[in-house]
Amino acid sequence: MNSGWALNEVELELVGRFRELFKRKSMKISVEPGTSLLKIIMELGDAIGVDLRSEFIGPDGKPMDESSLIIVNGRVVDLTRISEQIVKPGDRIVLAPSVAGGG
Amino acid sequence: MKGYAGKYLIVDLTRGKTSVGRVDESFALNYIGGYGFGARMLYDMMPKPAEVDPFSPENVLIWWTGPLAGTISTAGNKYAVFAKSPLTGIFGFGISTGLFASEFKSAGWDGAVFTGRSEKPVYLTIDDENIELRSASRIWGRTTWETEEMIKEELGDESFTVASIGPAGERMVRLANITNERNRQVGRCGLGAVMGSKNLKAVAARGTKDVEVFDVEGLVRFIAELNERCQGPATEKYRVYGTPANILVHNKLGCLPSYNFQRGTFEYAEEVSGEMMLKTHVKKIIACAGCPIACDHVNQAREDHAGTVSSVDYESLELLGPNCGIRSLDTITKAVEICDTLGVDTISAGNVVGWAMECFEKGILTKEDTDGVELRFGSNEALLEALRRLCLKEGRLGMLLSEGVRRASQIVGKGSERFAMHCKGLEWAAYELRSLQTSTLGFAVSNRGADYLRSGSYQVDVKGQVDRLRLDKSRGKIVYDGENQYAVIDSLIICKFTRGVFKSMDELAKLYTLVTGLSMTGEQILKAGERIHNVARCFNVKCGVTRKDDYPPPRAFEDPLPDDVVKGAVIRREEYEEALDGYYECRGWSRDGIPLKRKLLELGLSKEAEEVGVEA
């Protein structure tokens, strides 16, 4: 665990429209041990009154072509495993729009 | 057949004569338009491309629209230009957007082919069937923006659209572009310099005819549906922040090139982000003709360079910003204006200046070489001065940079070739090589050189569908599939930003059939994409391209990334070789990257099979 972190805290960084939704660039949130990424997303959505899950997962329960991104410690999360991925204290989670461009 | 005008213009600049060529059904079905027509025609018109100097009258300059231009099709008003590139020495190609393509098509022409060289500067006017080569002596030396205004004034008609070159094209700067409607460009491969070498300053087009489509009602229904999808989540990112939204996302992923690709993050990313730009610099958001998305973010500089207005997309922002260590949106807005008005590609320009800054900081270039410019990363003044000199080929620095990064690094030597970020001579675009490795394979095998627009292979990297910090054989198939699809998109020609609104290749084929009346399935149109890609590769093979040319620059293999999020990321050579083998296998090419005879014959390319193809 990083020093300077309260027990069970993770850092959430927000990019693009997620900044507008949360009206901030970043925040620290406390999580219970063993919490999945999906649970955090659902709880965050509830807190701001937005269906946050639908940014990442389509109505058919699968990621969409244009799903937003979740990046944990620099790694892009495979959204098909969002309910299995457990968040650890000290993790840096970024919510970002999908990349736009020619690529 | 509808959609197509059915004819193209042939302009012999040496003799000042024009004639007409025909587009028939089999040409249309096999090559679709745009990229396909250009590849086919360049291959046929230049039988020995290796012997052609790109600046000689023997180079051929080809312009094509696609079947959708001038119709109501969503985001389909595009045109493409082709020639042997003076920057890369191989297949040169670029696409621009805007009203120009629809005016050109509405005048009754699918394309134009320019041969030879005019003795004096000229521009071409296409006013329906009235074609005229006019003297450009009054506008020679003018910027692209001035040229557009002066031509309209001279013709006494605002409804002409103008595609022109600036002073950079006239001086045959190898990075020179072609500009229409002020901020839309055929950007890459130095095709503006080919225009300059032919003394062709501009093409002005105006059309009054309707482009006929096969099934009007069906098309209207389908386009209404597509336009509605365009308002959905698939394109929101383009509409709100535009492509500059990538800055912060790439920074978080460690794939934002900075300091000439020495790093994959930029400590001042927030200051040049799409979010910041929208808040402080975006003056208006505009759309190309017939596009319901509207992604073009036009900036206005504030304190420094107040009054400067330019259109800033992700690539320009990134290469002229973080890649040169620049953190001022005012400076970047000004830098784009310099490139747009004087007429050079912002991507290549930002790349080569970044390289020169690294050379300067390492002592490889001195103040003597730069005519006194302190070419340091982060210096706003140095960036703007270097760009101006590059565009005008002014002094030692300007002459050097105007050659593009490959040639410049060969001239300077002293190990600077190692960090000249290009492939096949085309400057690498704003995607870090070591932290997006599928994307890197896609760039490196592309027909144009380091090309970010030919396969979309970055998508699997950024979506977490593969390990983006490693490579394996399976990546070859991803690039292969993407390239074939993009070849279709670039032949129709539609905007790539709409790719998310089409559910399948069948829908692209349906659009083609509704417009042209020529029956086409998703499978057939994809096959056409593969055929087109192979024709362009065969042209390149004739120019000497083989496996040796399909690699990223040495830095990708030798300098691990230092940034926290992707620390140590580097491309492992053996993995790259494996991925490249996988790609060639999918393509049906030899291990040396040459198309096999049997693959070419399967695609109906018997001429290429005979001239270029090898046995298995």
Ligand code: SF4
């Ligand atoms: S999405 Fe942007 S670039 Fe594409 S056609 Fe629309 S406005 Fe033009």
